[in-house]
Amino acid sequence: MGVMTARPINVESPPQRDEHKLTWRAKLRRDRSLLLMNLPMLLLVLAFWWVPALGNIIAFQDYNPYTGGVLGSPVIGFTNFALLFQDPQFLRAMLNTLSITAFQLVFYFPVPIMLALLLHSIVSARLRAFVQGVVYMPYFFSWVLVVAIFQQMFGGAGLLAQLLRERGHEGVDWMTNSDTFILLITTQTIWKDAGWGAIIFLAALSTIDPNLYEAAAVDGARRWRRLWHITLPGLRPVIVLLLILRLGDALNVGFEQFMLQRSAVGSGASEVFDTFVYWSGLRTGDLGYGAAAGLFKGLVGLLLILAANRMAHALGERGVYSRS
Amino acid sequence: MTTLTSRPGRRRPARLAPWEERPSPAGQLGKGTIVTLIVLAVLGPLYTIVLTSLSPAATVNRAGGLVLVPDGITLEAYRQIFSDTVVSRAVLVSTGVTLAGTLISTGVSVLGAYSLSRPGSFLHRPLLFSILLMFVFFPGIIPVYLMVSGLGLKDSYWSLILPTAVSAFNVVVLRSFFMNIPGEVLDSARIDGAGEWRILWRIVLPMSKAVTAVVSMFYAVGYWNAWFNAMLYIDDTRRWPLALILRQYVVDSNPLPAATAGVTGDAPPTLAIKMAIVVIAVLPALIIYPFVQRHFTKGVIVGAVKG
Numbered sequence: 088m089g090v091m092t093a094r095p096i097n098v099e100s101p102p103q104r105d106e107h108k109l110t111w112r113a114k115l116r117r118d119r120s121l122l123l124m125n126l127p128m129l130l131l132v133l134a135f136w137w138v139p140a141l142g143n144i145i146a147f148q149d150y151n152p153y154t155g156g157v158l159g160s161p162v163i164g165f166t167n168f169a170l171l172f173q174d175p176q177f178l179r180a181m182l183n184t185l186s187i188t189a190f191q192l193v194f195y196f197p198v199p200i201m202l203a204l205l206l207h208s209i210v211s212a213r214l215r216a217f218v219q220g221v222v223y224m225p226y227f228f229s230w231v232l233v234v235a236i237f238q239q240m241f242g243g244a245g246l247l248a249q250l251l252r253e254r255g256h257e258g259v260d261w262m263t264n265s266d267t268f269i270l271l272i273t274t275q276t277i278w279k280d281a282g283w284g285a286i287i288f289l290a291a292l293s294t295i296d297p298n299l300y301e302a303a304a305v306d307g308a309r310r311w312r313r314l315w316h317i318t319l320p321g322l323r324p325v326i327v328l329l330l331i332l333r334l335g336d337a338l339n340v341g342f343e344q345f346m347l348q349r350s351a352v353g354s355g356a357s358e359v360f361d362t363f364v365y366w367s368g369l370r371t372g373d374l375g376y377g378a379a380a381g382l383f384k385g386l387v388g389l390l391l392i393l394a395a396n397r398m399a400h401a402l403g404e405r406g407v408y409s410r411s
Numbered sequence: 412m413t414t415l416t417s418r419p420g421r422r423r424p425a426r427l428a429p430w431e432e433r434p435s436p437a438g439q440l441g442k443g444t445i446v447t448l449i450v451l452a453v454l455g456p457l458y459t460i461v462l463t464s465l466s467p468a469a470t471v472n473r474a475g476g477l478v479l480v481p482d483g484i485t486l487e488a489y490r491q492i493f494s495d496t497v498v499s500r501a502v503l504v505s506t507g508v509t510l511a512g513t514l515i516s517t518g519v520s521v522l523g524a525y526s527l528s529r530p531g532s533f534l535h536r537p538l539l540f541s542i543l544l545m546f547v548f549f550p551g552i553i554p555v556y557l558m559v560s561g562l563g564l565k566d567s568y569w570s571l572i573l574p575t576a577v578s579a580f581n582v583v584v585l586r587s588f589f590m591n592i593p594g595e596v597l598d599s600a601r602i603d604g605a606g607e608w609r610i611l612w613r614i615v616l617p618m619s620k621a622v623t624a625v626v627s628m629f630y631a632v633g634y635w636n637a638w639f640n641a642m643l644y645i646d647d648t649r650r651w652p653l654a655l656i657l658r659q660y661v662v663d664s665n666p667l668p669a670a671t672a673g674v675t676g677d678a679p680p681t682l683a684i685k686m687a688i689v690v691i692a693v694l695p696a697l698i699i700y701p702f703v704q705r706h707f708t709k710g711v712i713v714g715a716v717k718g
Contacts, residue, residue, distance in 0.1 A: 118529075118532040120606060120608060121526040124526040124607070125523055125526035127519045128526075134558065136545055136550060139557070205442070222449060223704065224697075228636070229635070229637075230636075230638065235657060235689055236457075238661075239460060246479075249474075253475070304430040347658065347662060361552065364551065369553065369556060374557070377552075
């Protein structure tokens with residue numbers, strides 16, 4: 088967490104050569120430098136992925152780090168999970184997460200597409216490069232920074248409130264209003280990520296054959312008809328793919344963004360899965376309970392990704408990964 | 412995943428094609444307005460933040476907040492920040508963690524990606540699989556936390572580096588680039604008696620400078636920006652990276668330590684100091700950004716994403 092990652096859209100291994108003639112000893116001897124090169128990465132992945140993944144066993148325990156540890160704590164089966172579904176705060180986190188996903192699907196998802204169309208339509212190459220450079224930039228800012236910047240603009244002591252007061256109006260504080268929180272975070276997400284998100288659509292736009300446009304123009308199709316009949320069908324595969332990916336990622340709405348603003352707007356509006364895991368597990372100290380919430384999210388997320396990928400294949404797209 | 416080299420594709424002519432209709436003045440005006448607003452939405456906040464951090468106390472007080480019109484420039488806020496230990500130490504911590512982390516991450520990823528670029532090698536499939544699994548499942552905050560504290564890494568700078576040192580995405584990007592290097596090149600080196608280390612160092616890496624640079628930049632940005640890991644693992648305020656300072660003093664507006672806040676009359680107002688901290692936090696991204704930006708539109712990212 089923290090380090091920027093994105094998801095590559097296609098991960099496949101190339102065809103394998105027939106290597107069965109060699110014994111594993113011979114292969115081991117032949118590939119020992121490769122294995123040695125892999126070792127540092129393997130150790131890190133073992134320590135910070137595999138061991139924690141298996142450590143989720145504490146979700147099924149009444150875990151106590153001091154008396155029992157992972158091996159000695161009493162096993163209580165699915166009790167933690169049963170408790171989760173009676174916990175109003177957990178249900179609220181689930182509801183918030185899903186509403187934020189749904190809201191952003193409508194109000195964030197189309198923005199990079201529209202931005203890409205706008206950028207693509209700028210005729211001057213220099214101007215286009217300049218605007219692209221500007222809109223990609225906030226993607227490299229941290230969430231702390233973005234929240235700080237928004238606070239200076241829209242907070243109680245921010246620029247907007249200051250300008251309103253100068254003109255004799257009442258100031259506003261958008262940063263602590265829980266009713267409009269979903270709007271606030273969507274605006275932040277647009278400001279930070281929409282420019283970067285446009286890249287993939289720009290790439291798709293550049294692969295549309297210009298002859299199609301010319302032929303359509305010769306046939307009398309005006310600007311908007313060409314957009315409708317050539318550009319949008321050209322973008323369709325990317326749009327469908329990213330839409331499916333977003334659905335597969337429905338439980339991930341971002342984490343630092345919510346952690347940072349939780350105290351300002353209260354947990355009612357800002358509690359999402361990840362913040363719930365953190366507060367219920369690490370803050371109140373019930374580690375097994377928090378781990379159960381985290382494991383629930385991880386497993387449902389895994390199922391969603393697999394389902395989304397299957398859907399992508401069914402629609403004839405390539406999906407996140409494909410069988411090699 | 413195919414190529415990561417630049418692919419210009421079909422260049423759009425800078426002028427209108429003969430068949431394109433001339434845009435209407437109203438349409439041009441509308442588009443111009445929207446583009447201007449978008450650019451302002453990004454640059455406007457940065458402008459007023461930088462300006463406020465550079466403004467003398469009188470100007471900030473007269474503005475009653477952020478400064479929009481420059482009236483005198485002073486570096487007083489920055490001088491204050493760096494004469495105090497809190498922020499300057501955090502800048503050192505963040506810089507150190509970013510440099511060490513980027514070096515480790517890039518090294519481990521390049522070696523790992525190269526070792527996974529040879530299908531049919533010993534244990535190739537399970538090793539690759541364990542990297543790909545990282546895309547679809549996250550073990551959870553709590554088990555990772557227990558692992559880090561179990562290893563005794565709490566309050567150690569290693570806790571800011573090791574748990575996030577391997578990004579599966581970056582490994583896959585590097586691997587797919589390495590796999591596209593023509594096999595004949597590697598085979599001829601092998602016939603000449605070069606071992607894997609030599610091939611990687613002398614042939615593969617020099618051919619992959621751009622992709623390695625971009626991957627290390629992604630790691631660097633990640634380390635510089637990381638906030639949550641530091642909040643989880645670093646309790647000792649003297650070991651705080653800049654992201655935690657930013658949260659504490661700028662977002663949550665907790666008072667700055669007396670030495671920085673300034674008690675004398677001509678000290679810069681806290682707002683200028685806050686904005687100076689914001690500027691310091693954003694500066695590295697702004698500085699390296701132009702050097703890597705050209706790789707974004709064509710090449711690396713698009714190649715990695717488009718497949």
